[in-house]
Amino acid sequence: MxxxxxxxxxxxxxxxxxxxxxxxxxxxxxxxxxxxxxxxxxxxxxxxxxxxxxxxxxxxxxxxxxxxxxxxxxxxxxxxxxxxxxxxxxxxxxxxxxxxxxxxxxxxxxxxxxxxxxxxxxxxxxxxxxxxxxxxxxxxxxxxxxxxxxxxxxxxxxxxxxxxxxxxxxxxxxxxxxxxxxxxxxxxxxxxxxxxxxxxxxxxxxxxxxxxxxxxxxxxxxxxxxTDSLTRLNNRGAFDRYIKTSLAENYINVYLFMIDIDLFKQINDTYGHLEGDNALIETAKLLKLVCSLNPELKSCFLARYGGDEFAIVINAKKPADAEDFRQDLVSLFESNGRVESDSANFKINISVGMARAYSEDEKELISSADNALYMEKSHKHKLLRGGSGRK
CATH class of the missing domain: 1.20.1070 (Rhopdopsin 7-helix transmembrane proteins)
Structure with a gap:
Protein backbone atom coordinates (compact mmCIF):
# COMPACT_ATOMS: atom_id res chain seq x y z
CA MET A 1 0.00 0.00 0.00
CA THR A 227 9.52 45.57 -0.88
CA ASP A 228 11.25 48.58 -2.43
CA SER A 229 13.72 47.24 -4.99
CA LEU A 230 16.47 49.79 -4.30
CA THR A 231 16.58 50.08 -0.51
CA ARG A 232 15.02 46.65 0.32
CA LEU A 233 12.71 48.42 2.77
CA ASN A 234 8.94 48.09 2.84
CA ASN A 235 7.41 50.06 -0.03
CA ARG A 236 4.55 52.56 -0.12
CA GLY A 237 1.91 49.87 -0.58
CA ALA A 238 3.17 47.96 2.47
CA PHE A 239 3.22 51.22 4.47
CA ASP A 240 -0.38 52.05 3.52
CA ARG A 241 -1.55 48.59 4.60
CA TYR A 242 0.45 48.63 7.83
CA ILE A 243 -0.56 52.07 9.09
CA LYS A 244 -4.23 51.43 8.38
CA THR A 245 -4.17 48.13 10.25
CA SER A 246 -2.05 49.50 13.09
CA LEU A 247 -4.38 52.43 13.76
CA ALA A 248 -7.48 50.26 13.48
CA GLU A 249 -6.11 47.82 16.08
CA ASN A 250 -5.01 50.45 18.60
CA TYR A 251 -3.99 54.00 17.70
CA ILE A 252 -2.92 54.90 21.25
CA ASN A 253 0.85 55.53 21.46
CA VAL A 254 1.29 55.22 17.67
CA TYR A 255 3.71 57.78 16.24
CA LEU A 256 4.59 58.51 12.63
CA PHE A 257 7.95 59.93 11.55
CA MET A 258 8.30 61.34 8.04
CA ILE A 259 11.99 61.61 7.07
CA ASP A 260 13.35 63.51 4.09
CA ILE A 261 16.91 63.86 2.76
CA ASP A 262 17.90 67.53 2.70
CA LEU A 263 18.85 68.98 -0.70
CA PHE A 264 18.54 65.59 -2.39
CA LYS A 265 18.08 67.18 -5.80
CA GLN A 266 21.39 68.96 -5.30
CA ILE A 267 23.07 65.59 -4.62
CA ASN A 268 21.66 64.20 -7.89
CA ASP A 269 22.61 67.30 -9.87
CA THR A 270 26.16 67.44 -8.44
CA TYR A 271 27.18 63.79 -8.26
CA GLY A 272 24.72 62.00 -10.56
CA HIS A 273 21.80 59.67 -9.98
CA LEU A 274 23.95 56.66 -9.07
CA GLU A 275 25.33 58.56 -6.08
CA GLY A 276 21.80 59.69 -5.35
CA ASP A 277 20.83 56.02 -5.19
CA ASN A 278 23.77 55.41 -2.85
CA ALA A 279 22.48 58.19 -0.62
CA LEU A 280 19.07 56.50 -0.47
CA ILE A 281 20.65 53.11 0.31
CA GLU A 282 22.86 54.57 3.04
CA THR A 283 19.88 56.41 4.53
CA ALA A 284 17.90 53.15 4.59
CA LYS A 285 20.78 51.37 6.39
CA LEU A 286 20.98 54.06 9.07
CA LEU A 287 17.22 54.07 9.58
CA LYS A 288 17.30 50.28 10.02
CA LEU A 289 20.07 50.72 12.56
CA VAL A 290 18.04 53.25 14.56
CA CYS A 291 15.09 50.86 14.68
CA SER A 292 17.31 47.98 15.85
CA LEU A 293 18.88 50.17 18.58
CA ASN A 294 15.52 50.87 20.23
CA PRO A 295 14.28 47.53 21.59
CA GLU A 296 12.09 49.32 24.15
CA LEU A 297 9.62 50.16 21.38
CA LYS A 298 6.66 47.81 21.03
CA SER A 299 6.99 47.94 17.25
CA CYS A 300 8.98 49.81 14.61
CA PHE A 301 7.88 49.71 10.96
CA LEU A 302 10.17 51.28 8.35
CA ALA A 303 9.28 52.03 4.73
CA ARG A 304 10.39 54.07 1.76
CA TYR A 305 7.46 56.42 1.30
CA GLY A 306 8.50 57.69 -2.13
CA GLY A 307 11.39 59.53 -3.77
CA ASP A 308 13.76 60.61 -0.99
CA GLU A 309 11.12 60.33 1.74
CA PHE A 310 10.96 57.57 4.32
CA ALA A 311 8.37 56.75 6.96
CA ILE A 312 8.68 55.07 10.34
CA VAL A 313 5.69 53.98 12.42
CA ILE A 314 6.42 53.16 16.04
CA ASN A 315 4.34 52.06 18.98
CA ALA A 316 5.96 53.70 22.01
CA LYS A 317 5.23 52.89 25.63
CA LYS A 318 5.27 56.59 26.54
CA PRO A 319 5.67 59.93 24.71
CA ALA A 320 9.22 60.35 25.99
CA ASP A 321 10.25 57.20 24.09
CA ALA A 322 9.03 58.73 20.84
CA GLU A 323 11.01 61.92 21.43
CA ASP A 324 14.10 59.89 22.34
CA PHE A 325 13.67 57.96 19.09
CA ARG A 326 13.55 61.22 17.15
CA GLN A 327 16.74 62.40 18.82
CA ASP A 328 18.43 59.08 17.99
CA LEU A 329 17.50 59.58 14.34
CA VAL A 330 19.02 63.05 14.21
CA SER A 331 22.14 62.10 16.20
CA LEU A 332 22.94 59.02 14.11
CA PHE A 333 22.82 60.96 10.86
CA GLU A 334 24.89 63.80 12.31
CA SER A 335 27.64 61.35 13.24
CA ASN A 336 27.39 58.72 10.47
CA GLY A 337 25.41 60.19 7.59
CA ARG A 338 28.02 60.26 4.85
CA VAL A 339 28.57 58.72 1.42
CA GLU A 340 32.18 58.15 0.41
CA SER A 341 33.23 56.68 -2.92
CA ASP A 342 35.75 57.24 -5.69
CA SER A 343 33.48 59.76 -7.37
CA ALA A 344 31.72 61.39 -4.43
CA ASN A 345 32.11 62.45 -0.82
CA PHE A 346 29.15 64.18 0.76
CA LYS A 347 27.16 64.46 3.98
CA ILE A 348 23.62 63.17 4.28
CA ASN A 349 21.39 65.51 6.29
CA ILE A 350 17.80 64.66 7.11
CA SER A 351 14.71 66.47 8.29
CA VAL A 352 12.21 64.71 10.54
CA GLY A 353 8.53 65.38 11.06
CA MET A 354 6.87 63.61 13.99
CA ALA A 355 3.18 63.25 14.76
CA ARG A 356 1.13 61.29 17.27
CA ALA A 357 -2.07 59.47 16.33
CA TYR A 358 -5.26 60.69 18.02
CA SER A 359 -7.71 58.65 15.96
CA GLU A 360 -7.93 55.82 13.44
CA ASP A 361 -7.69 58.29 10.55
CA GLU A 362 -4.37 57.54 8.81
CA LYS A 363 -4.74 60.54 6.48
CA GLU A 364 -4.90 62.89 9.44
CA LEU A 365 -1.77 61.34 10.96
CA ILE A 366 0.17 61.48 7.68
CA SER A 367 -0.88 65.09 7.15
CA SER A 368 0.26 66.06 10.66
CA ALA A 369 3.66 64.39 10.21
CA ASP A 370 4.00 65.92 6.75
CA ASN A 371 3.27 69.40 8.07
CA ALA A 372 5.84 68.94 10.85
CA LEU A 373 8.39 67.88 8.22
CA TYR A 374 7.55 70.92 6.09
CA MET A 375 8.12 73.27 9.01
CA GLU A 376 11.51 71.72 9.83
CA LYS A 377 12.66 71.76 6.20
CA SER A 378 11.60 75.37 5.76
CA HIS A 379 13.69 76.37 8.74
CA LYS A 380 16.71 74.26 7.77
CA HIS A 381 16.72 75.41 4.15
CA LYS A 382 16.95 79.00 5.28
CA LEU A 383 20.09 78.08 7.20
CA LEU A 384 21.60 75.80 4.53
CA ARG A 385 21.13 77.99 1.45
CA GLY A 386 19.43 81.16 2.50
CA GLY A 387 16.16 80.16 0.83
CA SER A 388 12.82 79.02 2.14
CA GLY A 389 10.10 76.52 1.49
CA ARG A 390 10.07 72.87 0.73
CA LYS A 391 11.94 71.19 -2.13
Whole structure:
Protein backbone atom coordinates (compact mmCIF):
# COMPACT_ATOMS: atom_id res chain seq x y z
CA MET A 1 0.00 0.00 0.00
CA UNK A 2 2.86 2.39 0.75
CA UNK A 3 3.92 2.17 -2.92
CA UNK A 4 0.53 3.61 -3.91
CA UNK A 5 1.02 6.42 -1.41
CA UNK A 6 4.49 6.96 -2.85
CA UNK A 7 3.07 7.35 -6.36
CA UNK A 8 0.46 9.83 -5.11
CA UNK A 9 3.11 11.81 -3.14
CA UNK A 10 5.30 12.13 -6.17
CA UNK A 11 2.47 13.05 -8.56
CA UNK A 12 1.59 15.85 -6.13
CA UNK A 13 5.27 16.82 -6.02
CA UNK A 14 5.45 17.09 -9.81
CA UNK A 15 2.24 19.16 -9.93
CA UNK A 16 3.58 21.54 -7.27
CA UNK A 17 6.94 21.89 -9.00
CA UNK A 18 5.43 22.50 -12.45
CA UNK A 19 3.10 25.11 -10.97
CA UNK A 20 6.01 26.93 -9.33
CA UNK A 21 8.03 26.75 -12.56
CA UNK A 22 5.10 28.30 -14.43
CA UNK A 23 4.85 31.14 -11.89
CA UNK A 24 8.63 31.63 -11.71
CA UNK A 25 8.76 32.18 -15.47
CA UNK A 26 6.87 35.45 -15.03
CA UNK A 27 8.05 36.72 -11.65
CA UNK A 28 11.77 36.05 -11.14
CA UNK A 29 14.92 37.41 -12.77
CA UNK A 30 17.97 35.49 -13.93
CA UNK A 31 20.27 36.09 -10.98
CA UNK A 32 22.33 33.32 -9.37
CA UNK A 33 19.73 32.34 -6.78
CA UNK A 34 16.97 32.26 -9.38
CA UNK A 35 18.97 29.87 -11.58
CA UNK A 36 19.71 27.63 -8.58
CA UNK A 37 16.03 27.73 -7.60
CA UNK A 38 14.95 26.66 -11.11
CA UNK A 39 17.60 23.90 -11.22
CA UNK A 40 16.31 22.51 -7.91
CA UNK A 41 12.75 22.59 -9.23
CA UNK A 42 13.58 20.68 -12.42
CA UNK A 43 15.74 18.13 -10.58
CA UNK A 44 12.99 17.57 -7.99
CA UNK A 45 10.43 17.01 -10.75
CA UNK A 46 12.79 14.58 -12.50
CA UNK A 47 13.51 12.56 -9.37
CA UNK A 48 9.79 12.34 -8.56
CA UNK A 49 9.09 11.07 -12.09
CA UNK A 50 11.85 8.47 -11.64
CA UNK A 51 10.32 7.32 -8.34
CA UNK A 52 6.89 6.94 -9.98
CA UNK A 53 8.40 4.89 -12.82
CA UNK A 54 10.30 2.80 -10.27
CA UNK A 55 7.14 2.12 -8.26
CA UNK A 56 5.31 1.01 -11.41
CA UNK A 57 8.05 -1.53 -12.11
CA UNK A 58 7.67 -3.25 -8.72
CA UNK A 59 6.37 -6.81 -9.20
CA UNK A 60 7.54 -7.05 -12.81
CA UNK A 61 10.16 -9.78 -12.63
CA UNK A 62 11.40 -10.05 -16.20
CA UNK A 63 15.03 -9.24 -16.91
CA UNK A 64 14.39 -5.96 -18.77
CA UNK A 65 12.22 -4.63 -15.93
CA UNK A 66 14.90 -5.63 -13.42
CA UNK A 67 17.63 -3.81 -15.37
CA UNK A 68 15.41 -0.74 -15.79
CA UNK A 69 14.61 -0.71 -12.06
CA UNK A 70 18.29 -0.91 -11.11
CA UNK A 71 19.14 1.89 -13.53
CA UNK A 72 16.35 4.11 -12.19
CA UNK A 73 17.50 3.51 -8.61
CA UNK A 74 21.07 4.52 -9.40
CA UNK A 75 20.03 7.61 -11.38
CA UNK A 76 17.75 8.66 -8.51
CA UNK A 77 20.53 8.26 -5.97
CA UNK A 78 22.95 10.25 -8.11
CA UNK A 79 20.50 13.11 -8.71
CA UNK A 80 19.58 13.30 -5.01
CA UNK A 81 23.15 14.34 -4.21
CA UNK A 82 23.03 17.08 -6.86
CA UNK A 83 19.74 18.39 -5.44
CA UNK A 84 21.23 18.44 -1.93
CA UNK A 85 24.26 20.29 -3.26
CA UNK A 86 22.17 22.94 -5.06
CA UNK A 87 19.90 23.31 -2.02
CA UNK A 88 22.91 24.01 0.20
CA UNK A 89 24.40 26.48 -2.32
CA UNK A 90 21.01 28.20 -2.65
CA UNK A 91 20.85 28.76 1.11
CA UNK A 92 24.43 30.06 1.21
CA UNK A 93 23.74 32.46 -1.67
CA UNK A 94 20.80 34.06 0.15
CA UNK A 95 23.45 36.24 1.78
CA UNK A 96 25.19 38.43 -0.87
CA UNK A 97 28.47 38.45 1.08
CA UNK A 98 28.45 34.66 1.43
CA UNK A 99 27.64 34.43 -2.28
CA UNK A 100 30.77 36.43 -3.14
CA UNK A 101 32.79 34.26 -0.74
CA UNK A 102 31.47 31.06 -2.34
CA UNK A 103 32.40 32.10 -5.88
CA UNK A 104 35.91 33.24 -4.94
CA UNK A 105 38.58 30.70 -5.89
CA UNK A 106 37.38 27.11 -6.21
CA UNK A 107 34.91 26.98 -3.32
CA UNK A 108 31.86 26.62 -5.59
CA UNK A 109 33.41 23.63 -7.37
CA UNK A 110 34.64 22.08 -4.11
CA UNK A 111 31.01 22.12 -2.90
CA UNK A 112 30.15 19.76 -5.77
CA UNK A 113 32.79 17.12 -4.98
CA UNK A 114 30.66 14.94 -2.62
CA UNK A 115 27.72 15.08 -5.05
CA UNK A 116 29.89 14.12 -8.00
CA UNK A 117 31.41 11.30 -5.95
CA UNK A 118 27.91 10.01 -5.16
CA UNK A 119 26.97 10.17 -8.83
CA UNK A 120 30.03 8.14 -9.85
CA UNK A 121 29.46 5.58 -7.08
CA UNK A 122 25.77 5.33 -8.05
CA UNK A 123 26.66 4.61 -11.68
CA UNK A 124 29.18 2.01 -10.52
CA UNK A 125 26.42 0.49 -8.38
CA UNK A 126 24.50 -0.39 -11.54
CA UNK A 127 27.07 -3.14 -12.13
CA UNK A 128 27.93 -4.03 -8.52
CA UNK A 129 24.83 -3.24 -6.45
CA UNK A 130 26.98 -1.57 -3.78
CA UNK A 131 24.54 1.32 -3.21
CA UNK A 132 21.24 -0.34 -4.15
CA UNK A 133 19.82 -2.91 -6.53
CA UNK A 134 16.53 -4.44 -7.61
CA UNK A 135 15.53 -7.77 -6.06
CA UNK A 136 15.19 -10.25 -9.00
CA UNK A 137 12.18 -11.94 -7.35
CA UNK A 138 10.06 -8.85 -6.58
CA UNK A 139 11.85 -6.03 -8.43
CA UNK A 140 11.77 -3.99 -5.22
CA UNK A 141 14.62 -1.73 -4.15
CA UNK A 142 17.15 -3.39 -1.87
CA UNK A 143 19.82 -1.44 -0.03
CA UNK A 144 23.41 -2.36 -0.86
CA UNK A 145 26.19 -2.57 1.70
CA UNK A 146 27.31 0.99 0.88
CA UNK A 147 23.81 2.53 0.79
CA UNK A 148 24.85 4.73 3.71
CA UNK A 149 27.04 6.74 1.29
CA UNK A 150 23.91 7.94 -0.54
CA UNK A 151 22.19 8.85 2.73
CA UNK A 152 25.27 10.49 4.24
CA UNK A 153 26.09 12.73 1.27
CA UNK A 154 22.52 13.75 0.42
CA UNK A 155 21.55 14.63 3.97
CA UNK A 156 24.93 16.15 4.76
CA UNK A 157 24.02 18.93 2.31
CA UNK A 158 20.54 19.33 3.78
CA UNK A 159 21.93 19.35 7.32
CA UNK A 160 24.53 22.03 6.49
CA UNK A 161 21.78 24.15 4.90
CA UNK A 162 19.57 23.68 7.99
CA UNK A 163 22.38 24.71 10.35
CA UNK A 164 23.10 27.83 8.24
CA UNK A 165 19.41 28.83 8.38
CA UNK A 166 19.26 28.28 12.15
CA UNK A 167 22.38 30.39 12.69
CA UNK A 168 20.92 33.21 10.58
CA UNK A 169 17.65 32.99 12.49
CA UNK A 170 19.52 33.17 15.79
CA UNK A 171 21.51 36.18 14.57
CA UNK A 172 18.37 37.97 13.36
CA UNK A 173 19.35 37.97 9.67
CA UNK A 174 15.80 37.22 8.47
CA UNK A 175 12.76 39.46 8.72
CA UNK A 176 10.14 38.13 11.12
CA UNK A 177 7.65 37.54 8.31
CA UNK A 178 10.05 34.93 6.86
CA UNK A 179 10.68 33.06 10.13
CA UNK A 180 8.01 30.33 9.67
CA UNK A 181 9.37 29.40 6.23
CA UNK A 182 12.96 29.41 7.44
CA UNK A 183 12.11 27.25 10.45
CA UNK A 184 10.51 24.77 8.06
CA UNK A 185 13.72 24.94 5.99
CA UNK A 186 15.63 23.86 9.08
CA UNK A 187 13.53 20.96 10.32
CA UNK A 188 11.45 19.44 7.52
CA UNK A 189 14.32 18.10 5.35
CA UNK A 190 15.85 16.44 8.40
CA UNK A 191 12.52 14.89 9.43
CA UNK A 192 11.97 13.70 5.86
CA UNK A 193 15.47 12.22 5.88
CA UNK A 194 14.65 10.31 9.07
CA UNK A 195 11.50 8.94 7.42
CA UNK A 196 13.60 7.95 4.40
CA UNK A 197 15.90 5.95 6.69
CA UNK A 198 12.91 4.06 8.07
CA UNK A 199 11.31 3.40 4.66
CA UNK A 200 14.06 3.43 2.06
CA UNK A 201 11.91 3.19 -1.06
CA UNK A 202 9.50 6.01 -0.19
CA UNK A 203 10.82 9.46 -1.07
CA UNK A 204 9.21 11.65 1.60
CA UNK A 205 11.99 14.18 1.20
CA UNK A 206 10.99 15.19 -2.33
CA UNK A 207 7.44 16.24 -1.60
CA UNK A 208 8.81 18.00 1.48
CA UNK A 209 11.30 19.81 -0.72
CA UNK A 210 8.55 20.75 -3.19
CA UNK A 211 6.43 22.22 -0.38
CA UNK A 212 9.40 24.21 0.91
CA UNK A 213 10.08 25.52 -2.59
CA UNK A 214 6.45 26.61 -2.83
CA UNK A 215 6.70 28.40 0.54
CA UNK A 216 9.89 30.09 -0.65
CA UNK A 217 8.19 31.20 -3.88
CA UNK A 218 5.20 32.59 -1.97
CA UNK A 219 7.54 34.52 0.35
CA UNK A 220 9.45 35.85 -2.64
CA UNK A 221 6.26 36.91 -4.43
CA UNK A 222 4.99 38.65 -1.29
CA UNK A 223 8.34 40.39 -0.87
CA UNK A 224 8.19 41.57 -4.49
CA UNK A 225 4.80 43.12 -3.82
CA UNK A 226 5.77 44.82 -0.56
CA THR A 227 9.52 45.57 -0.88
CA ASP A 228 11.25 48.58 -2.43
CA SER A 229 13.72 47.24 -4.99
CA LEU A 230 16.47 49.79 -4.30
CA THR A 231 16.58 50.08 -0.51
CA ARG A 232 15.02 46.65 0.32
CA LEU A 233 12.71 48.42 2.77
CA ASN A 234 8.94 48.09 2.84
CA ASN A 235 7.41 50.06 -0.03
CA ARG A 236 4.55 52.56 -0.12
CA GLY A 237 1.91 49.87 -0.58
CA ALA A 238 3.17 47.96 2.47
CA PHE A 239 3.22 51.22 4.47
CA ASP A 240 -0.38 52.05 3.52
CA ARG A 241 -1.55 48.59 4.60
CA TYR A 242 0.45 48.63 7.83
CA ILE A 243 -0.56 52.07 9.09
CA LYS A 244 -4.23 51.43 8.38
CA THR A 245 -4.17 48.13 10.25
CA SER A 246 -2.05 49.50 13.09
CA LEU A 247 -4.38 52.43 13.76
CA ALA A 248 -7.48 50.26 13.48
CA GLU A 249 -6.11 47.82 16.08
CA ASN A 250 -5.01 50.45 18.60
CA TYR A 251 -3.99 54.00 17.70
CA ILE A 252 -2.92 54.90 21.25
CA ASN A 253 0.85 55.53 21.46
CA VAL A 254 1.29 55.22 17.67
CA TYR A 255 3.71 57.78 16.24
CA LEU A 256 4.59 58.51 12.63
CA PHE A 257 7.95 59.93 11.55
CA MET A 258 8.30 61.34 8.04
CA ILE A 259 11.99 61.61 7.07
CA ASP A 260 13.35 63.51 4.09
CA ILE A 261 16.91 63.86 2.76
CA ASP A 262 17.90 67.53 2.70
CA LEU A 263 18.85 68.98 -0.70
CA PHE A 264 18.54 65.59 -2.39
CA LYS A 265 18.08 67.18 -5.80
CA GLN A 266 21.39 68.96 -5.30
CA ILE A 267 23.07 65.59 -4.62
CA ASN A 268 21.66 64.20 -7.89
CA ASP A 269 22.61 67.30 -9.87
CA THR A 270 26.16 67.44 -8.44
CA TYR A 271 27.18 63.79 -8.26
CA GLY A 272 24.72 62.00 -10.56
CA HIS A 273 21.80 59.67 -9.98
CA LEU A 274 23.95 56.66 -9.07
CA GLU A 275 25.33 58.56 -6.08
CA GLY A 276 21.80 59.69 -5.35
CA ASP A 277 20.83 56.02 -5.19
CA ASN A 278 23.77 55.41 -2.85
CA ALA A 279 22.48 58.19 -0.62
CA LEU A 280 19.07 56.50 -0.47
CA ILE A 281 20.65 53.11 0.31
CA GLU A 282 22.86 54.57 3.04
CA THR A 283 19.88 56.41 4.53
CA ALA A 284 17.90 53.15 4.59
CA LYS A 285 20.78 51.37 6.39
CA LEU A 286 20.98 54.06 9.07
CA LEU A 287 17.22 54.07 9.58
CA LYS A 288 17.30 50.28 10.02
CA LEU A 289 20.07 50.72 12.56
CA VAL A 290 18.04 53.25 14.56
CA CYS A 291 15.09 50.86 14.68
CA SER A 292 17.31 47.98 15.85
CA LEU A 293 18.88 50.17 18.58
CA ASN A 294 15.52 50.87 20.23
CA PRO A 295 14.28 47.53 21.59
CA GLU A 296 12.09 49.32 24.15
CA LEU A 297 9.62 50.16 21.38
CA LYS A 298 6.66 47.81 21.03
CA SER A 299 6.99 47.94 17.25
CA CYS A 300 8.98 49.81 14.61
CA PHE A 301 7.88 49.71 10.96
CA LEU A 302 10.17 51.28 8.35
CA ALA A 303 9.28 52.03 4.73
CA ARG A 304 10.39 54.07 1.76
CA TYR A 305 7.46 56.42 1.30
CA GLY A 306 8.50 57.69 -2.13
CA GLY A 307 11.39 59.53 -3.77
CA ASP A 308 13.76 60.61 -0.99
CA GLU A 309 11.12 60.33 1.74
CA PHE A 310 10.96 57.57 4.32
CA ALA A 311 8.37 56.75 6.96
CA ILE A 312 8.68 55.07 10.34
CA VAL A 313 5.69 53.98 12.42
CA ILE A 314 6.42 53.16 16.04
CA ASN A 315 4.34 52.06 18.98
CA ALA A 316 5.96 53.70 22.01
CA LYS A 317 5.23 52.89 25.63
CA LYS A 318 5.27 56.59 26.54
CA PRO A 319 5.67 59.93 24.71
CA ALA A 320 9.22 60.35 25.99
CA ASP A 321 10.25 57.20 24.09
CA ALA A 322 9.03 58.73 20.84
CA GLU A 323 11.01 61.92 21.43
CA ASP A 324 14.10 59.89 22.34
CA PHE A 325 13.67 57.96 19.09
CA ARG A 326 13.55 61.22 17.15
CA GLN A 327 16.74 62.40 18.82
CA ASP A 328 18.43 59.08 17.99
CA LEU A 329 17.50 59.58 14.34
CA VAL A 330 19.02 63.05 14.21
CA SER A 331 22.14 62.10 16.20
CA LEU A 332 22.94 59.02 14.11
CA PHE A 333 22.82 60.96 10.86
CA GLU A 334 24.89 63.80 12.31
CA SER A 335 27.64 61.35 13.24
CA ASN A 336 27.39 58.72 10.47
CA GLY A 337 25.41 60.19 7.59
CA ARG A 338 28.02 60.26 4.85
CA VAL A 339 28.57 58.72 1.42
CA GLU A 340 32.18 58.15 0.41
CA SER A 341 33.23 56.68 -2.92
CA ASP A 342 35.75 57.24 -5.69
CA SER A 343 33.48 59.76 -7.37
CA ALA A 344 31.72 61.39 -4.43
CA ASN A 345 32.11 62.45 -0.82
CA PHE A 346 29.15 64.18 0.76
CA LYS A 347 27.16 64.46 3.98
CA ILE A 348 23.62 63.17 4.28
CA ASN A 349 21.39 65.51 6.29
CA ILE A 350 17.80 64.66 7.11
CA SER A 351 14.71 66.47 8.29
CA VAL A 352 12.21 64.71 10.54
CA GLY A 353 8.53 65.38 11.06
CA MET A 354 6.87 63.61 13.99
CA ALA A 355 3.18 63.25 14.76
CA ARG A 356 1.13 61.29 17.27
CA ALA A 357 -2.07 59.47 16.33
CA TYR A 358 -5.26 60.69 18.02
CA SER A 359 -7.71 58.65 15.96
CA GLU A 360 -7.93 55.82 13.44
CA ASP A 361 -7.69 58.29 10.55
CA GLU A 362 -4.37 57.54 8.81
CA LYS A 363 -4.74 60.54 6.48
CA GLU A 364 -4.90 62.89 9.44
CA LEU A 365 -1.77 61.34 10.96
CA ILE A 366 0.17 61.48 7.68
CA SER A 367 -0.88 65.09 7.15
CA SER A 368 0.26 66.06 10.66
CA ALA A 369 3.66 64.39 10.21
CA ASP A 370 4.00 65.92 6.75
CA ASN A 371 3.27 69.40 8.07
CA ALA A 372 5.84 68.94 10.85
CA LEU A 373 8.39 67.88 8.22
CA TYR A 374 7.55 70.92 6.09
CA MET A 375 8.12 73.27 9.01
CA GLU A 376 11.51 71.72 9.83
CA LYS A 377 12.66 71.76 6.20
CA SER A 378 11.60 75.37 5.76
CA HIS A 379 13.69 76.37 8.74
CA LYS A 380 16.71 74.26 7.77
CA HIS A 381 16.72 75.41 4.15
CA LYS A 382 16.95 79.00 5.28
CA LEU A 383 20.09 78.08 7.20
CA LEU A 384 21.60 75.80 4.53
CA ARG A 385 21.13 77.99 1.45
CA GLY A 386 19.43 81.16 2.50
CA GLY A 387 16.16 80.16 0.83
CA SER A 388 12.82 79.02 2.14
CA GLY A 389 10.10 76.52 1.49
CA ARG A 390 10.07 72.87 0.73
CA LYS A 391 11.94 71.19 -2.13
Missing amino acids: HLLYDVVYNIITIIIVLFILYKVKYTLDRQTNTILFINILWATALISAIIIASDLLVGRTNKIANIAQTLLIDIRNGISGIIGCYWCIYIICENPQRRKWLFMGNRYYIMHIPALFLMIVSLESFFTGHIAFADPLTNRIVEGKYYFIHIAITYLYFTIASVIVLIRLFMGRYEKRFWPTKLMFSFLPCLAGLAHLLIADVGFVWITLALLLMMEHVDFANAQVS
